Amino acid sequence: xxxxxxxxxxxxxxxxxxxxxxxxxxxxxxxxxxxxxxxxxxxxxxxxxxxxxxxxxxxxxxxxxxxxxxxxxxxxxxxxxxxxxxxxxxxxxxxxxxxxxxxxxxxxxxxxxxxxxxxxxxxxxxxxxxxxxxxxxxxxxxxxxxxxxxxxxxxxxxxxxxxxxxxxxxxxxxxxxxxxxxxxxxxxxxxxxxxxxxxxxxxxxxxxxxxxxxxxxxxxxxxxxxxxxxxxxxxxxxxxxxxxxxxxxxxxxxxxxxxxxxxxxxxxxxxxxxxxxxxxxxxxxxxxxxxxxxxxxxxxxxxxx
Amino acid sequence: xxxxxxxxxxxxxxxxxxxxxxxxxxxxxxxxxxxxxxxxxxxxxxxxxxxxxxxxxxxxxxxxxxxxxxxxxxxxxxxxxxxxxxxxxxxxxxxxxxxxxxxxxxxxxxxxxxxxxxxxxxxxxxxxxxxxxxxxxxxxxxxxxxxxxxxxxxxxxxxx
Numbered sequence: 001x002x003x004x005x006x007x008x009x010x011x012x013x014x015x016x017x018x019x020x021x022x023x024x025x026x027x028x029x030x031x032x033x034x035x036x037x038x039x040x041x042x043x044x045x046x047x048x049x050x051x052x053x054x055x056x057x058x059x060x061x062x063x064x065x066x067x068x069x070x071x072x073x074x075x076x077x078x079x080x081x082x083x084x085x086x087x088x089x090x091x092x093x094x095x096x097x098x099x100x101x102x103x104x105x106x107x108x109x110x111x112x113x114x115x116x117x118x119x120x121x122x123x124x125x126x127x128x129x130x131x132x133x134x135x136x137x138x139x140x141x142x143x144x145x146x147x148x149x150x151x152x153x154x155x156x157x158x159x160x161x162x163x164x165x166x167x168x169x170x171x172x173x174x175x176x177x178x179x180x181x182x183x184x185x186x187x188x189x190x191x192x193x194x195x196x197x198x199x200x201x202x203x204x205x206x207x208x209x210x211x212x213x214x215x216x217x218x219x220x221x222x223x224x225x226x227x228x229x230x231x232x233x234x235x236x237x238x239x240x241x242x243x244x245x246x247x248x249x250x251x252x253x254x255x256x257x258x259x260x261x262x263x264x265x266x267x268x269x270x271x272x273x274x275x276x277x278x279x280x281x282x283x284x285x286x287x288x289x290x291x292x293x294x295x296x297x298x299x300x301x302x303x304x305x
Numbered sequence: 306x307x308x309x310x311x312x313x314x315x316x317x318x319x320x321x322x323x324x325x326x327x328x329x330x331x332x333x334x335x336x337x338x339x340x341x342x343x344x345x346x347x348x349x350x351x352x353x354x355x356x357x358x359x360x361x362x363x364x365x366x367x368x369x370x371x372x373x374x375x376x377x378x379x380x381x382x383x384x385x386x387x388x389x390x391x392x393x394x395x396x397x398x399x400x401x402x403x404x405x406x407x408x409x410x411x412x413x414x415x416x417x418x419x420x421x422x423x424x425x426x427x428x429x430x431x432x433x434x435x436x437x438x439x440x441x442x443x444x445x446x447x448x449x450x451x452x453x454x455x456x457x458x459x460x461x462x463x464x465x
Contacts, residue, residue, distance in 0.1 A: 013325070015375045044385050080399040255330040260337045266344035269337045273345070273367055276433050277360070280422050281444060283405045286398055 005038065019169065074106060135168070318388045319421070319434055323370055331374040337367040342437075356446045365437035373429045380404065380425025383432060392421065402426050416440055 008025050011017045017025070028034065029045035073090050076082045082090070093099065094110035138155055141147045147155070158164065159175040260269040326332040342364045349357075372379060384406075392408035399405070403426030410419040417439040424431040 014329075015331075015378070044382060080397050080404070253333045253335055255333060257327050257334045258336065260335070260341055263344060266341055267348040269341035270345045270348050272335055272369070273337060273342070273361060273364070274357075276367055276369060276435070277444065277447065279424075279431070280407075280420070280433065280435070281447075283398070283422060283424065284396060284407065284444075286400055286405065 005035070009038070009041070019172070070100075070103065074103065139168070139171070318386070319368075322383065322386050322432075323368055323434075326370060326372070329372075331372050333369070333371045335367075335369040339365045356443060360440065360443045360447050363438035364435065366434070367436075368432075368434040370432040371429065376430035377425055377427055379430045380423065383423060383425070383430070387421065387423075392419075395420075403428075412438075 005025070005028055008017065008021055008028075011021060012025060026045050029038070029042055034042060070090070070093055073082065073086055076086060077090055091110055094103075094107060099107065135155075135158060138147065138151055141151065142155060156175050159168070159172045164172055260266075260272070323334060323336075327334060342361050345361055346358065387408075389408060392410055395407040395409045397404075397406045403424060405425075406421075406423040408421040408423070409417045412418050417435075418437070420433075420435040420439055422431070422433040422435075
């Protein structure tokens with residue numbers, strides 16, 4: 001039994017496990033028979049258990065009923081740690097009439113989300129009731145990179161739900177990408193365009209300047225790769241070439257373990273250090289930018305009250 | 306003395322995390338040894354102004370880990386496996402579908418002894434570990450010479 005688990009774990013580290021195998025690992029770790037050598041991984045699989053539950057059982061009412069959770073949820077939100085489902089819960093709470101006095105201060109922050117939730121709720125009902133034929137068409141559209149943002153959200157919700165059919169289960173990981181996205185709205189699109197602009201201008205510090213990389217271009221390329229591999233092996237080669245050319249600044253080190261230790265390597269070490277510092281600096285600035293724009297939004301809300 | 310011992314244990318957890326992916330071809334890993342930092346003056350020549358020099362002179366180690374495969378899972382796994390409770394959270398942000406966390410160990414107000422930069426999103430996962438004294442003020446000064454656009458925003462904030 002133990003060697004089996006070890007094999008599964010090995011597969012897991014290599015991200016080769018199927019959903020079925022991951023379920024097995026999870027079951028093992030939630031049982032009482034975890035071997036000593038495996039106990040260190042307990043926390044890791046606990047994490048995935050709760051993730052699945054969040055995705056498949058969005059029992060908004062049950063969770064809403066427990067208001068103590070609201071303080072925790074808000075705390076998480078302020079730490080930018082909430083999942084999409086949690087944010088939905090917070091949104092529903094703030095839309096309702098039972099907002100506690102102590103939470104009233106956050107109202108402006110969540111007002112922003114009010115509009116967007118109304119826009120998407122109708123769409124969800126349509127998809128859920130329209131049956132699987134429509135889904136196959138949507139998936140086909142997706143492989144051809146023809147889906148709209150709304151259609152992709154629909155697909156994401158389908159794959160996040162508990163009713164994914166067997167033929168679709170295999171491609172579910174492709175849509176897992178969308179789970180971690182916040183609800184896409186027109187406001188955020190503008191921001192991301194601006195950021196893509198900033199990124200392409202201040203991108204690389206070394207002498208090898210890479211082509212500017214916009215987020216939407218990368219998503220489209222990923223789909224082309226998936227479609228090619230699924231369809232024809234011959235095109236698989238083309239897909240690999242596309243992936244390599246769109247990778248980011250560390251192409252020369254890709255997939256390698258580089259140890260810079262010798263005097264002759266000092267130049268390289270210097271370059272990579274500058275890059276690392278540049279990345280750090282850029283991320284810190286992104287953090288300040290995000291704060292500035294969130295505060296600005298909150299201010300706007302109170303002006304119109 | 307006890308301080309030094311516990312610092313080593315903590316760094317071991319991070320080292321172990323890096324080591325786990327060392328031989329994995331889907332991961333890129335770069336390690337810059339302590340003695341490298343002392344040689345920058347020699348190789349950079351004129352380009353190395355005093356501010357950048359100040360910033361790197363106390364650096365003792367730099368480790369970078371990067372992948373674009375299963376990046377959001379690795380990011381979550383990193384948050385579980387790294388001894389994050391032994392660090393202070395300097396900054397966290399989510400922007401463009403990408404999570405960023407910066408964890409630090411500080412000595413005094415401005416001096417950071419160790420800094421972990423974690424970037425996790427659907428397209429890539431990056432972990433950078435800086436060991437050694439980093440002064441954030443120096444970093445801000447140096448950022449402009451590294452040609453990063455955003456530093457102007459930082460300065461504007463300070464003026465409010």
